[in-house]
Amino acid sequence: MSIYRIDSRISLVDLMDLSLKERTGSYIINEEALTIIETSASPSIPHLKKGLSKLNINLEDIQYIILTHIHLDHAGGAGLFLKECPNASIIVHPKGRRHLIDPTRLIAGARAVYGEKFDELFDPIAPIPEERILVMDHGEKLGLSDTCTLTFYHTPGHAEHHLSIFDSASKGMFTGDTCGIQYTIGSKRFYFPSTSPNQFDPEKMKTSIHLYRSLPLDRLYFGHYGVSEEVSFALTEVEKWLDLFLKKSEEQYSSHVTIEENVRTITSALIDLTGRELVQKGIDPKNPIFSLLELDMNVSAMGIVDYFIKQKGDRSS
Structure with missing residues (x-):
């Protein structure tokens, strides 16, 4: 503490x-x-x-x-x-x-x-x-x-x-x-x-x-x-990344698969997106921050999938 x-x-x-x-x-x-x-x-x-x-x-x-x-x-x-x-x-x-x-x-x-x-x-x-x-x-x-x-x-x-x-x-x-x-x-x-x-x-x-x-x-x-x-x-960074999150997630989202599959796919995409940013800025890929990033991107993916379902009126997921 x-x-x-x-x-x-x-x-x-x-x-x-x-x-x-x-x-x-x-x-x-x-x-x-x-x-x-x-x-x-x-x-x-x-x-x-x-x-x-x-x-x-x-x-x-x-x-x-x-x-x-x-x-x-x-x-x-x-x-x-x-x-x-x-x-x-x-x-x-x-x-x-x-x-x-x-x-x-x-x-x-x-x-x-x-x-x-x-x-x-x-x-x-x-x-x-x-x-x-x-x-x-x-x-x-x-x-x-x-x-x-x-x-x-x-x-x-x-x-x-x-x-x-x-x-x-x-x-x-x-x-x-x-x-x-x-x-x-x-x-x-x-x-x-x-x-x-x-x-x-x-x-x-x-x-x-x-x-x-x-x-x-x-x-x-x-x-x-x-x-x-x-x-x-x-x-400015948060607004920029918000748009990037949505764009990348839209590319990955499918109404023909389950919610869980969409969350897994979008989580992977967001981890890749943010992880590459950290590596490009000189952060060692073995840094513990990447484990935390995986957790946060998974929860963020859940929220984005939930938002897409509501927006699209999609009940098939």
Whole structure:
């Protein structure tokens, strides 16, 4: 478990999601109203607690736990963690609220994606009491101190229940998965979209990215993983790769084969596409990042296939 002090206010705790370093993190905003953004899944909660302890933060001091969206790698441990934070409220998109109160459908959806790995990756998922949930509408603000206000934006594309959170003090946006994933390998950074099922919508994702461009952003705080100050470049890269993902997937997709076959074919194509980019930029093909890339491209392929089926009205897959 590692802690990165981004500045005097914000720290990043590595939550060791999937037992991997620098995969998923929790941002700690040390203001009068102490705030945490993301918990990851329940197996990450011990890492979060250890990180908070090293930062000399008591669980009783936490006032807000913000979830960018309710996918389990961002929010699955929220219910478990909240039990130990007596003064905290959970903040979520209005469309995510009911799934935190009753996570039955959330669990079923994740089981469909992750299969037999579900228990190892996500169990347990605890429901959250209704009275401890706050929802934020588009453009709504929350003051954490006299010098810091958070503004919440509804940013669909990756998920309909997605919030992005603008921090006025650092002029940074906590992005969740709206503008993809940042892969950091030494001094090199790569930005690819995250198109996971089952609410992926490329046009909405582009609209959300355009919203980012309209704001005075100096930083992007990625859910996966870490902070970037090359805002314009990162957003341009994600949009570019989003188009490439769709083009390559369209070439591979067939309405005459099963969903599983389409996912396998498109996964292979996306791994080849992104892997060649890394190799061309000097990354050793034996670098562990390629295993992570395979996992991410598989989940992205699932989302793209699901999107194609909905768009084409194709029920034969």
